[in-house]
Amino acid sequence: MTTTSPTTAVRAGGTRTTPPPSPRQGPYVCGLDAAMDVVSGKxxxxxxxxxxxxxxxxYAEMxxxxxxxxDKVLAQQLREMEADGLLVREVFPEVPPRVEYSLTxxxxxxxxxxxxxxxxxxxxxxxxxxxxxxxTAGGRQGSGWRAS
Known part of the structure; x- marks a missing residue:
């Protein structure tokens, strides 16, 4: 792989872009807050x-x-995940254009x-x-409640 700039790398004829920074950089209350910020979205x-x-x-396979x-939601979620550094979007210089996604x-x-x-x-x-x-006559079994 050869680097052409700080934000672009070329591999096997394709262009791989480094995503922009995540929209939210904190402050986070805890690690779970930071994790949920990244995976929130249906x-x-x-x-x-x-x-x-x-x-x-x-894209079509996904x-x-x-x-x-x-289509709108999938494209938006993919953009956000790329921005969060979870996946790589690789564009190949072909006609028709070929775009592939993979996990980082x-x-x-x-x-x-x-x-x-x-x-x-x-x-x-x-x-x-x-x-x-x-x-049962005394109430539901297994409910965790005791009959009074």
Whole structure:
């Protein structure tokens, strides 16, 4: 890879741009506040998962992998994630233009950190799908409440 300026690197015929600084630089109350600032947005965690699962993705591939997201929202979320240093947008000088997205080390590290949250969410899905506890004369079993 050869560097052409502080903000642009060329690799395999493509241009990789370094994103502008994140819109919010703090002050943060705690680490969780800083992390949630980066992943807030309905589609960001799913975009992270999509890129982790499939590696390099083109825009249309991500759009198909995220049913329900609009073009406007996907483009906005990708721009914000690029600005936060979570992904790289690589533009290739071809006709028609080819743009590919991939995770940075920072994005992969965030994905790893979100793994425990995903496990918690999967447990929640299973709890919500489980049949309700049986009703008894003394009240509901397993509700955590005692009959008085």
């Amino acid at each position: 589609w960001k965690a799913l975009i992270l998962w999509e890129l982790e699962e499939h590696g390099v993705r083109r 759009r198909r992998g995220l049913p329900g997201v609009s 080390e920072h994005g992969s590290a965030l994905n790893t950190a979100l793994g425990a949250l995903g496990d918690w969410g999967q447990d929640r899905i299973e709890r919500l799908q489980a049949p309700a506890p049986a009703e």
